[in-house]
Amino acid sequence: MSTVADGRISAQGVELDDGVGALRRSHDVVGDAAELQRRLAADGYLFLPSFLARDEVLAARHDLLARLAQLGRCEPGSGADDAIAAPGFDGFVPDVAAGSVPLLDLLYTGRMIELYEAIFGEAVRHFDYTWLRAVPPRSGTPPHMDSVFMNRGTLDLLTAWTPLGDIDRTLGGLAILERSHTHADLRAGYGSRDVDEFCSNGTSAEQDASHEGLLWNGALTDDPGQLRERLGGRWLTADFRAGDLLTFTIFTVHCGLDNNTGRLRLSCDSRYQRASQPADPRWIGAHPTAHGARSKRGVIC
Secondary structure: OOOOOOOOOEEOOEEOHHHEEEOOEOHHHOOOHHHHHHHHHHHOEEEEOOOOOHHHHHHHHHHHHHHHHHOOOEOOOOOOOOOOEOOOOOOEOHHHHHOOHHHHHHHHOOHHHHHHHHHHOOOEEEOOOOEEEEEOOOOOOOOEOHHHOOOOOOOOOEEEEEEOOOEOOOOOOEEEEOOHHHOHHHHHOHHHOOOOEEEOOOOOHHHHHOOOOOOOOOOOOOOHHHHHHHHOOOEEEOOEOOOOEEEEEOOOOEEEOOOOOOOOEEEEEEEEEEOOOOOOHHHOOOOOOOOOHHHOEEEOO
């Protein structure tokens, strides 16, 4: 766990309090598709407090924690409000998400689909792979764009980050780098890379082609404070509550804040796009290949 002062906000062990702002709230324009589209284009994200039914979110949370307890991922006797990770648990559990009907209903029916149909203005599809995170006390995900992980289909793709419980800044939610989606050079350079591509003419081509994991972790940097100084803007976040929703573009820089508590942070990432546009094949189907060997693609370097 990061060694920061009690109650301080950090990412990658770097205290961010002096450079943190509040996410713009857009719950008041949920019924105005044109304004949602305008704000998404301007800000690169939409923060929708209390968009989802809190009781449905908490039902999904309880179901997931029960499944994690059965797998030995939580300390015995650890309850839904004070979920404690078992020793050695790294927190990434997509297989648990795939079996949770309350979670899948929450993410892929009702209000969520209606929202993305309003934003896109037509029928939508979602990725079949669901990113479930039950993060123990440790550093969060480093700053990155989602494009480097899922750019083999349409680039007009939106991520939904759904807190599965109340997540204050010390427990460590998600942070957006202000107006980072407007940096054309960053998008064209770093943002166009692919974590599953390898040099087919390189000395390690055969080994890279058969690699089951990431060839590169996709991080833009391990220093979120330095990144903010270089790109400008602030890191934007909130004290999230069950029922809140944060959605953003494939080119919006974001990171996970450090979990500076003794509890698990439970959240979920899901992705949505126009049904009429191509989808990244790594993330669709009954058994998505994700970042396995079947997803590796050789290029001439």
